Amino acid sequence: MIRNHVLICGGTGCTSGKSRNIYERFNTLIAENNLTGEVQSVMTGCFGLCALGPVVVVYPEGAFYSQVKEADVDEIVSEHIIKGRIVKRLLYQETVKEGEDGVSSLSETSFYKKQMRLALRNCGVINPENIEEYIAYDGYAALAKALTEMTPQQVVDTLKASGLRGRGGAGFPTGNKWQFAKDVPGDTKYVCCNADEGDPGAFMDRSVLEGDPHAVLEAMAIAGYAIGSDQGYIYVRAEYPIAVARLEVAIKQAKEYGLLGDNIFGTGFNFDVEIRLGAGAFVCGEETALMTSIEGNRGEPRPRPPFPAVKGLFAKPTILNNVETYANVPQIILKGSEWFSAIGTEKSKGTKVFALGGKIQNTGLVEVPMGTTLRTIIEDIGGGIPNGKKFKSAQTGGPSGGCIPASLIDIAIDYESLLAIGSMMGSGGLIVMDEDSCMVDIAKFFLEFTVEESCGKCTPCRIGTKRLLELLEKVTNGSATLATLEEMERLCYYIKDNSLCGLGQTAPNPVLSTLKYFKDEYLAHVTEKRCPAGVCKKLISFKINEKCVGCTLCARKCPVSAINGKVKEKHMIDKEKCIKCGVCAENCKFKAIDRV
Amino acid sequence: MKSIEELKAIKAKVQAELNTRDAVGDADTRIVVGMATCGIAAGARPVLNAFLEEVKNRHLSGVKVTQTGCLGMCRLEPMVEVYVPGKDKVTYIKITPDAVKKIIAEHIVNGNVVSEYVIRNNN
């Protein structure tokens, strides 16, 4: 009989922190101490608090150990597991109870308190490679309910009433999408899952696949029943090896248990799922390009209509949904549409998972009800900006999204509110920037990405984004005029209006939103030839001021020997030689070097 | 999977095993076994396992078996503390696997403290 469960995070973040070694060390010690059958170690999906990984949780005490090293495992086993004494020094600081033995509940910590885990409900709870654990947590009960108690139309109606909208970017109502595909006549239809997740910095879908792969399989089978399809495809990028491996295990187990395959629950319903690996092109996340890629062709978008619901994969009626969208479906079927639609805002129901990154204390994975304010995410859950810096902006929606300025930090996040301020929900990347970030540089970063990722099929995107990037470069190197800014804006709208697919149509958003909210920064670059954040190299220079005591440290540190001066005399920087690396300013103990 | 009954059977079986994977909450009855060196030497481990076994076999939900360090009176080990929400803590001493059955049946299920094992002032 198991008395202690030791859960070790097997998400990508903790895995790169060597959590597998930790897992193996636990197994060795459990065996050595004859605890097999009493203590069980489990590799789970992501707990969310990636900044403090690797994470180990020991139940039933619920002790949350953070930043665990392989060498710490011996102490956890000998103290906690064997003697029942919690190892306080390894506990996540907020769960330590002063002067007491126990731990305070994880759900009461500021990181978790305002979160609501629906799509991530099993991540960090079950062993994703054991289908029985998924079943123990209501797994496949929704599929059973749909197949035996509901008609396909009732399934679609439940989804419509729930208000679930696509989590992959555009926020299209999922029930409506299924209805279209259901209504198109045809014997062969397909159910596809978009696990391409191409936004830089995003890892929500990866975490769901790593932590709860069966939820996606179950939802796809439900979708198959609803629209009349017996074949599903999951399109996942090959750069996600752990997710792919867990999916493969999950599909194999589901087939063994007869939860995929023929005659599921004896109802005569058949459904199979296959994995297709993508090579990591951003455009392959676009729905028509994704289907073209599954068909074995070069992943290029095609014009819509015809929409995939009518003519999709292999020219058959097809639905495509995002991983996180699917992860919500089984619970909606089980608990009903009212349960789901009670969460969130009027038009955006349920929760949204965000990958929180950039200049933020608690980088990681968070899930909050729609309508949660940006301030709650950044200050409460995210723990604020490190090093006492000021919050400047948050970028959502990746290369298709925009930058939200600090003045809008109280915005309640949902699909509509983000669109209204020129950003978008996107798939859930949320990158936080502090006062050291240059917003022109940020816009340039995202545009470089889209220029790189444009498939080249249509001219406005292929050439337009390149020209736009050149204009941005003019701004950052000081050769732009006010006319350049006007030209940029015109070009942005031209690209938006004339590109074939969503990539081109949204590519100018990072530029437009920074032009809107950080115009003064653009103007400083253009008219004063100055980068206020001190990022754009062409526009900054280093100067030694009166505080210099002539210690010679900077001259010794400069990699190109651009600093001259005698001992105990004020030094000088040779502007011709200086490469603006900033090493001198970082090293000066007298604050004698200004970045101007 | 040919029927929903099969699915339910798997769920019931695994759920009982995973009961110990939920963190202890305030509404739970807690059975805490002293598992320091002294407790282990006196036989605390079979006692702990017996509690887990009984809880599982009787499908007692909301009852959590956990361990703690030295309870301070090594000569009285194995010692067990029982916390029922809203009631005073009860400390049992010199517990054996047989005593476990009694404590579960009488104290946990029926709410009657098993006085023969309760610690006394003169122990």
Ligand SMILES: Cc1cc2nc3c(=O)[nH]c(=O)nc-3n(C[C@H](O)[C@H](O)[C@H](O)COP(=O)(O)O)c2cc1C
């Ligand atoms: C350039 C581009 C990239 C996209 N990348 C993704 C992606 O990585 N994952 C995703 O789910 N949707 C992505 N989408 C959105 C998909 O086209 C599609 O709308 C979505 O997968 C539909 O699922 P949903 O309704 O569940 O959101 C992308 C769209 C565009 C235009």
Ligand code: SF4
């Ligand atoms: S908009 Fe860009 S990515 Fe989309 S089809 Fe045109 S060139 Fe390709």
